[in-house]
Amino acid sequence: MELVKGKLIALGGGDDEGLINLIRSNICELTSHIEVIATATPQALDAIESGNAYKEAFEELGCHSVRFMHIDEDHPADTADNLQRIGKASVIFFTGGDQVRLANFLNGTELLNIMRHRYRTEDIIISGTSAGAAIMSDRMIYNGYGHYSLIKGEMKTTRGCSFIHNVYIDSHFAERGRFGRLAHAVAHDPEYVGIGLSEETGIIIKEGDQVEVFGSGVVTIIDASQIRFSNTRDVEENAPIAVENLKMHLLVHGYRYCLREHLFQPVPQNESATSGAMPEK
Template identity: 35%
Template sequence: MLRLESQFLTERMPQPTKTAVMIIGGAEDKVHGREILHSFFYRAGGADARIAILPCASREPAILGSRYQSIFEDMGAKTVAILDIRDRDQCEDPAWQEFLEDCTAVFMTGGDQLRLCSLLADTPMMDKVRMRAQRGQITLAGTSAGAAVMGHHMIAGGGSGEHPNRSLSDMAIGLGIIPEIIVDQHFHNRNRMARLLSAIAVNPDRLGVGIDEDTCALFEGDGLLHVIGKGTVTVIDPKKMSYTNQCLVEESTSPLSLHDLRVHILTHGDRYDLKRRESIPPETVSR
């Protein structure tokens, strides 16, 4: 379970410096306001930030890693290191292990979530990152593929734009940073509601979290999900689901029934209480 140890502040810039797990829907603004990346930078420690970039989800890790390195160095981070992992044996590199022990933040880039997990899952490096993130010792962010891996169950691929059905979501095991959620990224931008519903039908003990592009679902130790960015975060709560036919349909493409789901559409400044399973509107919203 998530055991982060801090409180959330909803003010805009300057951002708070408290640690968080930041799950970004992809295509975050890297050029203009950079609101989400600035929030990560401040939560990493600002001028004292020691950031590890994990670009191993990408087929071009050096190029993508260098782009984020330049962004955070331009913001004024003290140290930014690219951990360009292309083989699982590299996860035992003593120098990288030492850096992860002392760093203040880790950023996982986009790419292919299966590739990311194949390189990092069940390694000493990932065990260290998970432990430090869950204890609130570092800020951990993942964008696109780096977002998809955050739960225990992970959507590894699938279709979009259809009715919910078993063939729509290909499931795999993620990195278990926040085990109780299933994340889908680029959510409304790629019409993935049915895909996330399909995943929840098979895993009704999990909470579905769909995150739009340039939008972040931010988790701290207060048990709340906080939304920042330009789009929405969709929360699908199956706790009171009374019926699904997913075990009964014979064809994998047959439509799925899901009765009595609760759905929340959250925008910037909204919060969602993970323990009470209810949304909390902001007292004030400044855009």
């Protein structure tokens, strides 16, 4: 199996100052090229404001090479300048907003192809918060609210940006009651592992496999690999789903989950430096 050299860093939303501090203090150097992409923000002026705000946040921490990459209806992804910049970036940061919008503007572009290739073959950081976390896998959840998400037809998924495969990453997990929709998603696609990120809590995925926690909260892992029964493909629309033997793990700082082996284990002390609790604000 191919060894992935890059890292994915995903935050569940909320206050992301700690995530920016983590990227800066533990991972990237002051001279690292950082590209901020705010395409998930629907309104053009809001996206510019959001992108520049993140740019300034990195600059305030001393980063010297931070740029906002403007991609929307009027600014295509595959410009010569964008392709050159993404080929040099050490960190790519996706802001929050609408994950479907973000994925639609990136999928099918040479820009995304370069990102994926560099993630597999180079020591690059792909990071994001909220919608920017959800797009990281090949499929993502974009609908399903509260107890309604356990009704067939209420939970919906679509194509993500495919940095990693066979994972559903959901954000604002505890705060917005999203357990049902993540459980429904993995019960329907049991080859997928569900990762639920609470706000101000996130994950670092190393080698495309090892999921480690940063922040003070809890990451929920939902594993459907050993389910014995599921009616999600057979039950009629608008009927509730039934699943037997769905497994759940609660992951905090100091522990990790290996996706390929479906294994929960402590992080050895000598490996935990870059996945620790977020630096104080």
